[in-house]
Amino acid sequence: MCVIGYEIKRKLFLLQNPIGEELKIDDIWFTIIGVMEQKNILSETAGILASRDLNRDIYILLTTGYQYFEKAPLESVLNQITARINGANFLVESSYIIRKILLRRHHGVEDFEIIIPEELIIQRQKTERIFNIVLASIASISLIVGGIGIMNIMLSSVLERTREIGIRRAVGANRTDILNQFIFEAIFMGLFGGGFGIFLGIIMANGISHFTNMKTFVTLNAVFLAFGVSVAVGLIFGIFPARKASYLDPIEALRYE
Numbered sequence: 001m002c003v004i005g006y007e008i009k010r011k012l013f014l015l016q017n018p019i020g021e022e023l024k025i026d027d028i029w030f031t032i033i034g035v036m037e038q039k040n041i042l043s044e045t046a047g048i049l050a051s052r053d054l055n056r057d058i059y060i061l062l063t064t065g066y067q068y069f070e071k072a073p074l075e076s077v078l079n080q081i082t083a084r085i086n087g088a089n090f091l092v093e094s095s096y097i098i099r100k101i102l103l104r105r106h107h108g109v110e111d112f113e114i115i116i117p118e119e120l121i122i123q124r125q126k127t128e129r130i131f132n133i134v135l136a137s138i139a140s141i142s143l144i145v146g147g148i149g150i151m152n153i154m155l156s157s158v159l160e161r162t163r164e165i166g167i168r169r170a171v172g173a174n175r176t177d178i179l180n181q182f183i184f185e186a187i188f189m190g191l192f193g194g195g196f197g198i199f200l201g202i203i204m205a206n207g208i209s210h211f212t213n214m215k216t217f218v219t220l221n222a223v224f225l226a227f228g229v230s231v232a233v234g235l236i237f238g239i240f241p242a243r244k245a246s247y248l249d250p251i252e253a254l255r256y257e
Helices: 006-013 062-068 088-105 117-160 162-170 175-211 220-246 250-255
Strands: 002-004 022-025 028-035 058-060
Touching: 002 006, 002 022, 022 058, 058 062, 117 162, 117 175, 117 220, 162 175, 162 250, 175 220
Parallel strands: 002 028
Antiparallel strands: 002 058, 022 028
């Protein structure tokens, strides 16, 4: 019998229920009797931060492990010490003292590792900050490229519809009417692109959640923000083509072939 971690279950069984299935470890078949709930590697476990990915562990009976895997007889081995420090300001200093004590006990051999939760958190925050900066840079470039694309399409549309603009001006449409028409079209293009991007984002977020340990999701605020940015991009990059269309001379526009 064995109990598997969440990541093992996800990779081997996907959405299926693994309870009762068999798992082969070194030519030995084990019946799965349970699945551990998903754990965050950097989440607090028993007051400390987990130092390894518990989602990838497989748990079997200790006696079964020594029976089938030819290990040495059971010995009293200490493989982890948890030290609690009163005050976060003394974490680093305390780690130096603990390191000196362990080195003295181990006769100068550094066959151990000291993990400070605060350092893990700081490192994670730095990684997230860099990741967010990279994503923001990519998003900014994408918005600029998309806006330029909208402007080019609208300029081409103005050129192709020059006679239409001239006819509308001739039958009574003023510059504001023409301006509003093309701005509305540019905003609509931005909204269409934003909606398509949100659709792809939801699919990617669900895919990342399904195939990795990362919990990703799209919030309603993010959807509203995306649509708002799409409207802003369409408006900003649509003003120039719209103004150009509204300032066309009606007589010259009617003569355009």
